[in-house]
Structures are given as structure tokens and as C-alpha cells.
Amino acid sequence: MEQRVLPVRDALNRHYWDGAQQEKLVLLACNHCHAFVHPPRPFCTSCGRTELAPTEVSGRGTLYSWSVMYSGGNPGFDDRLPFAVLIVELDEQERLLTVGNLVDASPEDLEIGAAVEVCFEKVDDDVTLPQWRLVAGGAQ
Numbered sequence: 001m002e003q004r005v006l007p008v009r010d011a012l013n014r015h016y017w018d019g020a021q022q023e024k025l026v027l028l029a030c031n032h033c034h035a036f037v038h039p040p041r042p043f044c045t046s047c048g049r050t051e052l053a054p055t056e057v058s059g060r061g062t063l064y065s066w067s068v069m070y071s072g073g074n075p076g077f078d079d080r081l082p083f084a085v086l087i088v089e090l091d092e093q094e095r096l097l098t099v100g101n102l103v104d105a106s107p108e109d110l111e112i113g114a115a116v117e118v119c120f121e122k123v124d125d126d127v128t129l130p131q132w133r134l135v136a137g138g139a140q
């Protein structure tokens with residue numbers, strides 16, 4: 001089987017992957033205006049300041065959009081076809097979006113606005129991926 005492409009930690013995303021390894025969803029938050037900044041950047045996208053701190057969030061959100069992969073050629077994923085890649089709007093902040101795969105459900109079960117929650121897929125000793133599942137009884 002082909003090697004799955006996995007994330008590489010760097011100075012800007014280390015908090016996210018280290019948090020995932022502890023089964024926590026950790027994003028950067030601005031020390032000044034308290035806005036969350038994700039995907040991570042070296043400055044606050046709301047106020048421009050550079051003092052950002054890793055902060056755990058609830059891991060709850062709603063389905064903002066998704067795409068379904070039907071064809072192969074994605075190393076390490078072909079045995080999962082079809083699978084859905086979700087864009088989730090987190091409860092903490094309007095338009096605070098994050099990306100992960102759908103687990104424990106079929107793409108046909110998805111609808112915009114459905115309640116989702118994070119879960120964690122341990123790939124190996126170094127990498128755990130935040131993924132998403134539908135919350136039972138879920139539309140908000």
C-alpha cells in the first residue's frame with residue numbers, strides 16, 4: 001500500500017498537531033482581542049497583533065461545506081472511497097473554519113448546518129489527526 005501523506009510540524013502549526021496527539025483541538029487565539037486565528041498565521045487576522053497563544057476549543061461545530069472523493073490516487077485513502085472532506089465552522093466564532101474527514105457516517109448522511117464534533121484518528125506514534133463525526137440528532 002502506498003504511503004499516506006501526513007502533516008509535518010513547523011513553528012506555526014506545532015500547537016495544532018501536539019494538541020491532537022493529546023486528543024485536544026488547539027487553535028491560536030489573540031492575546032489582545034481574543035479572536036481565534038485558523039489556519040494559523042503569525043499575526044491576528046482581526047487586529048493585526050502578533051501575540052497569539054495556543055488555546056483549546058470545544059471541538060463542536062456545524063457543517064459549513066464538504067466535498068466527496070470518489071476516485072483513487074490519494075495515497076493511503078483509496079481503501080476508504082468514497083470519503084467526505086468536511087469544512088466545519090466551529091462554535092467559538094463565526095467563519096472560524098477547519099478541515100477534516102468525516103468518520104463513522106456515509107457522505108449521503110451530510111447536510112449543511114448539521115452538528116458535528118471532533119474525534120481523533122491516531123495514525124502512528126507521531127501523528128494524530130482531528131477528524132469529524134455527526135452528532136446524533138444533530139441539525140442546529
Ligand SMILES: [Zn+2]
Binds near residue numbers: 032033
Ligand atoms: Zn487580535
